[in-house]
Amino acid sequence: MTSPSGSTPSEAEAFLAVHPEIEAFDIVLTDANGVGRGKIIRRHELAALYENGRHLPISILGLDIVGEDVHETGLIWDQGDGDLRAWPIPGTLVPLHGTNPPRGQVLMSMYLLDSTPMTSDPRHALRRQVDAFAARGLHPAGAFELEFFLLDRERDADGRVQPARAVLDGRASGKTEVYSVDHLHGMEPLFSDIYKAAAEQGIPAETVISEYAPGQYELTLNYRADIMRAADDLTMLKRLVRMQARRHGVTACFMAKPIERYAGSGMHLHVSMLDEAGRNVFAEETEGTWKPALLHALGGLSHTMAESMLVFAPHANSWRRFVAQSYAPVAPTWGVNNRSVALRVPAGSVKARRIEHRPSGVDANPYLVAATVLAGIAKGMDEKLDAGPETTGNGYEETAAAAGSMPADWLSAIKAAETSAFLATALGQDMHRTFTAVKRAEYLRVARTVSELDYHLYLHEV
Template identity: 65%
Template structure:
């Protein structure tokens, strides 16, 4: 049996010839929580991965965020914990230049033994939505932004995490200093290593920003003509940032809201629809007039946002990020050149017109975010949904109550209930992934609700 038409052996053969120092390879399968799981294989085993695939158990996609089985996914003992087969993703075999002895990594996707895509693999959900839009002449393009904190590897005097001291001189501060260049200079050894490693991996890493809290940073990636590759970029960048930070005695924190009263970390997705010939379906014909395809895309995203929020905010901590006036959108609003909204049309030339989708936290899975966003766009295009009036910059949020805003979930549990009942989300993710993802989230909710946090003792112990 031949494998699915993905990465050819010749790609790996050229890589190994160029990198004789590589001794082993991480094979990385991304689960529903966005966690990379897999194996480290030896150099000589890479050829069989490319020619024959590699067995991995179905249960690897039925794990909660702690790595424990969630039987309700139907992917563990209901399948006898059966082996399926992973195949390498083209263009993702890359060195890990910070490893000694030298290793590489390659992303993989999971297939049945018959070669058919396995429905619970998040990457396949995005592939289906891309293929559906391409059938109608739309080619999804985009890029993700990565916000995160750099923290000390050891807690502060109060026993809690704290922002990392400057790598150059050990200096600490508790000021926000958004867009501050001095902070970036102070972390130069860390970010120099990140840029060097990104270059070695072929990641189009671009701008570095000091974000809206001490120890918070943002890295941007160059726009890709294929949204799948943009999601692969984000997965690879997160692994890279975490590894480099660890080697500098720091923790790269991808929690959506690690600190009370400080900004949360988002994973904004910039998305547009190409025409396959270098054009952009979102480009306006007259200055300042959004074309119908862009308006309908925004309308579809707004219309489906309420039932999609579990994808954009998948964990208990995710919901702490949605605080007014801290740049995390709390309503399905839209606007032009306005960072207070959920769906922003950035300023810029018409040929670069796009939507910046802002609700997702950095803890979300980029494949699931991409699949859900594209499904929302398709929904808007198919039904010619108008988004209503744009929010006016400087006006109080949230937007006026409408059928959409009135049904927005206000917490994690409401988001889970909406997601479980959503026919739209089932179509966006596919029935297998919809079932396994919501089962994993329900198991995580039960774990969180069963725990007794310190706050309970502070509020109730003596009262």
């Protein structure tokens, strides 16, 4: 069969020849929540995977965060829980560093049995937007930033998570050691393995910093001319960070807000637009004299942000991150070289002019985030939307009157997303239905759960 993803058996053959030591492969399909689901296959099965794809149940794409069926997606019994065919994504067949016995990994994408895209697959949602820009003669480029916590395996005396001790010497620190280079030295063995793993997988992992909370770190990724590959980079980087952290005895945490008194973790997306000649259409002729394409892109993103927030903050915990003066945006504002806004135009070379989209938490699905951001940019450029005045100074003091206010909480975001014609267009009807149904089911799960906080507040008081 011919792979609709563009993968070829020769890729598998070449990989096996170079890596005779690898015994098995993780085949990974990314669901609406960004969770990797699939199988581990043996070495001798890899050739068949590239020749014929692999049957996987359609229900994989209709699961909630804990892996339970969400019947409202229409992907479970409405479809008889039948099999579709998953195919490898070209360029994602890679070794997994440090595994014993040695294993590899390949990302997968789902197709119908007639080889047309299965449109509840998040990666296809992004592909639709990329293809729509290609039809205009434009090509989105970008990179994600990855913020995360490294946590101790043991909870503290109150049952709360706590920052991991240094893997080098076991030293503990409860300080916000932001940008401390010496603090990074304590995690040097872990980050060394992360960089080795990233290099083996072709992931352009670059700078690491100690972020604005005890146990919080950030890894940056080099810019890609292909935003599809940028989203693949982030997906693969999260998997390898989690794996390498576990091997060093600590837990990599990608919750948006794991510790209530500290800053949460974002997943900022830097995005620009290249024409057919590779020129950046956001780059101004004279520095500071903004191009209409950039301003209209900012306008589209600000005007669609409220109804898109469920994509950027998809979980109950996501909404604990949005606190004033916490480096998480609370209104659809924009500014230049300003980290108090949602849409930042970073300082730097005119040639590298781009938008830093800051609302997303690290718990968001990078494919859906990128698809929604591109759709917002397209809407702004098509309709010549005005982003409003630039925010200077403290963006937390500004209101969102010009472009509509952000949802106040998770349920408000779910309701806004469910009724959003823009989001249905951005994600596609099937992905929109699947995603919002999953989020509604997860909300109901949380709403009916009796938590420790309930006992703390009410057990002896009412």
